Amino acid sequence: MEDPTPNRLRGRVLAPRDDAARFDLIPDALLEISAEGRFVRVVPAPPGCSVPETHPGAVLLPGFVDTHVHFPQTRVLGSATGPLLDWLARTVFAEESRFAERTYAEAVARDFCGALIAQGTTCAAIYGSSHPEATDALFAELDRRGLRGFAGLTLMDRGAPAEVLMPGPWALEACRALVDRWHGHDGGRLQFAVTPRFALSCTSELMRGAGRLAQERGLLIQTHLSENRAEIEATHDAFPECSDYLAVYERHGLCGERSIFGHAIWLSEGEWVRLAARNAAVAHCPDSNFFLGSGLMPLRKAVDRGVRVGLGTDVGAGRTFSLRRVAARAYDVALLRDAPVSPEALLWHATLGGARALGIADRVGRLAPGYDADVVAIDVPDHAGDLFDALLFRDDHGPARAAYVRGRRLV
Numbered sequence: 045m046e047d048p049t050p051n052r053l054r055g056r057v058l059a060p061r062d063d064a065a066r067f068d069l070i071p072d073a074l075l076e077i078s079a080e081g082r083f084v085r086v087v088p089a090p091p092g093c094s095v096p097e098t099h100p101g102a103v104l105l106p107g108f109v110d111t112h113v114h115f116p117q118t119r120v121l122g123s124a125t126g127p128l129l130d131w132l133a134r135t136v137f138a139e140e141s142r143f144a145e146r147t148y149a150e151a152v153a154r155d156f157c158g159a160l161i162a163q164g165t166t167c168a169a170i171y172g173s174s175h176p177e178a179t180d181a182l183f184a185e186l187d188r189r190g191l192r193g194f195a196g197l198t199l200m201d202r203g204a205p206a207e208v209l210m211p212g213p214w215a216l217e218a219c220r221a222l223v224d225r226w227h228g229h230d231g232g233r234l235q236f237a238v239t240p241r242f243a244l245s246c247t248s249e250l251m252r253g254a255g256r257l258a259q260e261r262g263l264l265i266q267t268h269l270s271e272n273r274a275e276i277e278a279t280h281d282a283f284p285e286c287s288d289y290l291a292v293y294e295r296h297g298l299c300g301e302r303s304i305f306g307h308a309i310w311l312s313e314g315e316w317v318r319l320a321a322r323n324a325a326v327a328h329c330p331d332s333n334f335f336l337g338s339g340l341m342p343l344r345k346a347v348d349r350g351v352r353v354g355l356g357t358d359v360g361a362g363r364t365f366s367l368r369r370v371a372a373r374a375y376d377v378a379l380l381r382d383a384p385v386s387p388e389a390l391l392w393h394a395t396l397g398g399a400r401a402l403g404i405a406d407r408v409g410r411l412a413p414g415y416d417a418d419v420v421a422i423d424v425p426d427h428a429g430d431l432f433d434a435l436l437f438r439d440d441h442g443p444a445r446a447a448y449v450r451g452r453r454l455v
């Protein structure tokens with residue numbers, strides 16, 4: 045049985061750079077890890093180094109950061125009932141209502157965490173269901189499996205069947221209890237995220253309460269923004285006093301530097317300017333955007349304006365837990381928009397870029413002294429040509445060889 049907490053790893057390393065969406069390649073690196081799970085040294089392996097290559101043939105890079113994924117959609121991944129509002133009504137709300145039962149949530153949480161680990165995702169920003177017990181079960185499983193993550197009770201008090209709704213005051217009370225129990229757990233490995241699903245499923249009172257809670261406790265806020273044309277129109281009808289979609293979140297205290305917005309496909313110039321000015325982040329979910337026919341997100345525009353962008357699988361509108369596949373879809377979208385983005389930059393968005401979007405890049409996303417040793421090992425055949433092409437575009441790729449959080453191997 046392999047040591048679950050090796051204090052050294054050796055292999056070919058891709059280390060994200062802090063000053064550009066690029067990587068440094070170290071063909072044969074030695075990574076030394078402290079008992080607390082932090083890198084103490086990342087150096088070229090010295091001549092005659094006695095440490096054997098840890099995962100021969102693999103490349104070591106920071107664990108993938110999935111900045112947008114729905115836990116209670118694990119079992120309906122790939123349901124072709126879109127576009128968005130039809131898919132929610134036909135497939136998603138019925139499945140999410142099953143999470144009223146804790147034992148069901150526990151079973152799905154095991155599958156969900158297993159799927160993240162298999163694809164080398166070591167950190168995720170997760171939408172729970174609207175049931176407090178199910179969200180607690182998710183946290184417990186993340187904890188047990190050693191994953192890093194943000195998770196939140198998905199807040200909904202209107203616009204969906206009664207089984208997935210919860211009156212705002214109760215829901216916010218349940219959030220407070222979950223914050224007390226889980227936020228900051230294990231040295232910050234687990235955090236609570238305030239998660240109003242989207243404007244159409246929340247009353248003004250609930251959104252305002254959610255904004256206050258996030259402010260009081262310093263919590264991440266995650267929600268959906270400008271994903272689908274019909275959704276945007278309905279949002280405009282529901283909030284006629286707001287000039288555009290982003291204004292709904294601004295007005296309710298939900299847009300700031302600790303906010304991450306999923307999708308952001310159809311934003312106006314003015315909305316991009318305000319997102320950048322408020323230093324809010326975006327989760328780019330191209331596989332989901334293809335599957336629901338939502339549209340082509342302008343990644344280059346976001347990056348050029350200095351908006352932090354992570355990648356999100358958005359399971360179950362996304363059809364895969366693999367951020368490598370998501371990065372490949374992001375490449376396709378960028379080409380279709382006549383604004384190509386390099387595979388190297390996309391891999392950076394899947395790692396350090398995601399950590400930045402979630403506000404944890406002081407500890408996560410780099411292979412450098414002082415950072416937590418969150419690492420993934422990915423097999424790359426010897427005959428592969430360009431390393432980034434090989435990592436991203438082999439859609440038939442298998443699972444990651446290994447994944448570690450704070451130097452501890454995830455199983």
Ligand code: GUN
Nearest residue numbers: 114241242268332358361
């Ligand atoms: N908008 C509101 N809820 C959802 C969801 O569950 N998935 C996606 N893709 N968009 C949403």
Ligand code: ZN
Nearest residue numbers: 112114306358
């Ligand atoms: Zn989503």
